[in-house]
Amino acid sequence: MMYNVNGVELEADDQGYLLEPVFEDDAVRAIAAAEQIELTDAHWEVINYLRDEYREHGHTPNFRAMLKGMAEIRPEVDSKYLYDLFPIGPAKQGPKVAALPQPLGKGGY
Numbered sequence: 001m002m003y004n005v006n007g008v009e010l011e012a013d014d015q016g017y018l019l020e021p022v023f024e025d026d027a028v029r030a031i032a033a034a035e036q037i038e039l040t041d042a043h044w045e046v047i048n049y050l051r052d053e054y055r056e057h058g059h060t061p062n063f064r065a066m067l068k069g070m071a072e073i074r075p076e077v078d079s080k081y082l083y084d085l086f087p088i089g090p091a092k093q094g095p096k097v098a099a100l101p102q103p104l105g106k107g108g109y
Helices: 025-034 041-057 063-073 079-085 090-097
Strands: 002-005 008-011
Touching: 002 025, 025 090, 041 063, 041 079, 041 090, 063 079, 063 090, 079 090
Parallel strands: none
Antiparallel strands: 002 008
16 A cells, blocks of 8 residues: 655555654645544644654554543543544554554554
8 A cells, every 4th residue: 555645655554554654744634534534633633642652662652551641731631532533543543644653562552
């Protein structure tokens, strides 16, 4: 699978996750469109959190750690809030839309 972003082909696995991280916002927009997600400021807040975690740790957090980390940024964040943004699963669909590689293990580490 491939995503075309500004004339550049980005290689993805068979589930649509990029093989290498891309930190360009146009990549996020292209993947979100493929996932049928209309991006809001709330989406971008989660995407930026996931990107920061990936840069710092080399992988994205699992759902529990993601919930805790996002609650530190925005106290009203709960499971429903994250699932409303990423209905397939915040710890799986979130990194995909954030233009990051597939999370490790079950929902990341």
